[in-house]
Amino acid sequence: MADDVRVRRIAAMRGCDRILDGVRPKSLRERLAELSEAAGPELMPDYYGDGLVGELEDRVAGLLGAEAAVFFPTGTMAQQVAIRYGADLTGRSTVALHPLGHQEMHERRAYADLTGLRSVHPTAAPRNPTAAEIAALPEPVGTVVLELPMRDAGFVLPTWAELTEVCEAARGSGARVHLDGARLWESAPYLGHSLAEIAGRADSTYVSFYKTLGGLSGAALTGTTALAAYARLWRHRYGGQLFQQWPAVLSALVGLDRELPRVPEYVRHARTIAAALAQLPGAVVFPQPPHTHQFRLWLPHPAALLNDAGLLLAEEEKVWFTGGWRDTEIPGHAVTEVSVQSPALEWGTDEVIDTGLRLLDRVQN
CATH class of the missing domain: 3.40.640.10 (Type I PLP-dependent aspartate aminotransferase-like (Major domain))
Known part of the structure; x- marks a missing residue:
């Protein structure tokens, strides 16, 4: 069952037009093409x-x-x-x-x-x-x-x-x-x-x-x-x-x-993304502001519901918000790690909040 969910999640992320957390998974053919381009004919x-x-x-x-x-x-x-x-x-x-x-x-x-x-x-x-x-x-x-x-x-x-x-x-x-x-x-x-x-x-x-x-x-x-x-x-x-x-x-x-030359830009934009996520109902972001381009996000909902909602959002709207939620010691609260990389640079504060609210609508429904 876990493998089936993982395959479904990868397929959903690959089909998304917008990704907030992480990067679009690459196929073997895409990775090989990337390496071939970097290698040159004589290497x-x-x-x-x-x-x-x-x-x-x-x-x-x-x-x-x-x-x-x-x-x-x-x-x-x-x-x-x-x-x-x-x-x-x-x-x-x-x-x-x-x-x-x-x-x-x-x-x-x-x-x-x-x-x-x-x-x-x-x-x-x-x-x-x-x-x-x-x-x-x-x-x-x-x-x-x-x-x-x-x-x-x-x-x-x-x-x-x-x-x-x-x-x-x-x-x-x-x-x-x-x-x-x-x-x-x-x-x-x-x-x-x-x-x-x-x-x-x-x-x-x-x-x-x-x-x-x-x-x-x-x-x-x-x-x-x-x-x-x-x-x-x-x-x-x-x-x-x-x-x-x-x-x-x-x-x-x-x-x-x-990637290395872009890391400072990721770190800067993580502060914008984190501040926007902190405005979602019941959300907690730590650290605030983030020290790097990665940080933790808590929401007052069970992990299973958040993971299901995120997957549905990706499949129905072609938008990947966050995934990898896990339950915490606080009943009914889950946490995930958010990684702000190249795709997230396209996201502004309003889009983060609006998409987050649509995610939460799916959790509540």
């Missing part, structure tokens, strides 16, 4: 990490102001290597993580099961830890992980001063700082500093190529040349030394060329 595939992979690694290292970057097939693998490096380098088998962080919520605690590390939680508040909380840790840690932005807290970011202070506190305790920057691309406008300046606060940074940039898959880990050498060794041991990765790498390069 050759990579072999075990050479050629095009090296080009992407150099590009990302330059963007983040790092000595080196290493391409990984997944961010989960990249992050485990970064945390393992911190433990080996410092001799400390404990890592400071947030309970809402990606390692705890979405990586099945691989740092513990695969590497044998332990975690401590500097805070349970829905934000990154502060310098005082790092200084108050009950035991030495090898790595302090900061997620920018913190997705499961609502895509929230610290201020530049807070980020600087917590990084200094971590280093003062003898720990490395690792940035879980899967969505680092959209963090720069709020922090008011370049990607290189943000990554420069830390010892290592992970970025994703399919989040925000629209790549097929893949990630990069940046840092020193020593980290890069270590990362290549452990990437192979973890099974990440693939024979050819050119589809993912080429799509990442396309994303850097086409």
Whole structure:
């Protein structure tokens, strides 16, 4: 049943003329055509990490102001290597993580099961830890992980001063700082500093190529040349030394060329969209204004009704509003994540409100 709904949802989104949340799903033929156009007639595939992979690694290292970057097939693998490096380098088998962080919520605690590390939680508040909380840790840690932005807290970011202070506190305790920057691309406008300046606060940074940039898959880990050498060794041991990765790498390069320059525009327009959504009956938007181009929206209706209403709106009016609603601990209230990207730039305040009211009419009926 879930697969049937997913197929129906993709078909509905592909048929929409207007999309507020997310982007129109592409078919295999469309993705292949996009890659073919970007490749040109003379570009050759990579072999075990050479050629095009090296080009992407150099590009990302330059963007983040790092000595080196290493391409990984997944961010989960990249992050485990970064945390393992911190433990080996410092001799400390404990890592400071947030309970809402990606390692705890979405990586099945691989740092513990695969590497044998332990975690401590500097805070349970829905934000990154502060310098005082790092200084108050009950035991030495090898790595302090900061997620920018913190997705499961609502895509929230610290201020530049807070980020600087917590990084200094971590280093003062003898720990490395690792940035879980899967969505680092959209963090720069709020922090008011370049990607290189943000990554420069830390010892290592992970970025994703399919989040925000629209790549097929893949990630990069940046840092020193020593980290890069270590990362290549452990990437192979973890099974990440693939024979050819050119589809993912080429799509990442396309994303850097086409999407990355537009991210500040997405972030700016997210504030307009969020303010409009907040005017719907019973709506709550967080954070307000958004820190990035993504934020959370609550409505006082069950998730099933909202998902059904959104699907009907798409099929009947060819307009995609939002989807992916899930029930919360508050009875009768549901939450979703809104992602403002290229299609949403066409939406103004009045259209958001009018379409939202039509969605709610379907919920009530």
